[in-house]
Amino acid sequence: RGFCPTRDGGYGYDEISMQGTEAYFAHANRETLLIPQCETVGCLEHIEEITAMEGVDGIFVGPYDLSVALGKPAQMDDPDLQAAIDRVLSACKKHGKCAMIYAGAAAGSAAFFRRGFDCVACGMDSIFLIQALRTLKADVEQQMG
Numbered sequence: 059r060g061f062c063p064t065r066d067g068g069y070g071y072d073e074i075s076m077q078g079t080e081a082y083f084a085h086a087n088r089e090t091l092l093i094p095q096c097e098t099v100g101c102l103e104h105i106e107e108i109t110a111m112e113g114v115d116g117i118f119v120g121p122y123d124l125s126v127a128l129g130k131p132a133q134m135d136d137p138d139l140q141a142a143i144d145r146v147l148s149a150c151k152k153h154g155k156c157a158m159i160y161a162g163a164a165a166g167s168a169a170f171f172r173r174g175f176d177c178v179a180c181g182m183d184s185i186f187l188i189q190a191l192r193t194l195k196a197d198v199e200q201q202m203g
Contacts, residue, residue, distance in 0.1 A: 063079065091115040091116065091156075092113055092114050092115050093114075093115055093116045093117065093118050093156070093158065094108060094114060094117055094118070095117070095118045095119070095120050095123075096117050096118070096119050096120070096124060096146050097119075097120035097123035097124050097127060098123075098124070098127045099127050099128065102124070102127075102142050102145065102146070105117070105145060105146050105149045106149045106152075108149075109149040109150055109152070109153040109155050110153050114155060115155060115156060116150060116155045116156030116157060116158055116176070116177075117146055117149070117150055117155060117156075117157060117158065118158040118159065118160075118179075119143055119146050119157075119158065119159040119160070120160055121134065121139065121143060121159060121160060121161075122134075122160070124139065124142060124143075125139050128142060143159070147173065147174055147175065150176075151174065156176045156177060157174065157175045157176050157177075158175065158176065158177040158178070158179070159175050159177075159178055159179070160178075160179045161178050161179065161180055161181075162181055162185075163180070163181070164180065166178075167180040
């Protein structure tokens with residue numbers, strides 16, 4: 059995170075920052091999560107060590123990038139990718155860390171929650187915006203007849 063000790067950055071508007079820089083940093087460091095992303099074979103190979111590290115609050119799995127790193131681009135049902143995802147989930151659970159993952163749709167999100175993930179990114183803002191605009195366009199066209 060960056061540090062912008064000016065009013066335009068919000069510094070000085072809350073009680074903590076008005077207590078000075080030292081108090082602000084202590085609060086920010088307490089309230090900031092460290093969540094590495096597991097998207098490479100190197101991260102996967104060291105996931106148990108990473109999740110055991112003090113200060114690491116959780117792991118976010120990028121399944122598409124991880125599938126590419128495993129040589130199986132976008133093969134989301136591939137057993138090797140699924141085993142890798144399970145390995146990350148298991149390491150997080152073993153060390154009491156938050157397990158997070160990306161899913162592109164509601165069904166995938168629900169499946170990851172049932173599997174034991176604590177947090178699932180259920181899509182991307184850019185996709186949501188595009189879908190909303192397509193729906194709006196279709197609605198206008200329908201209204202026009």
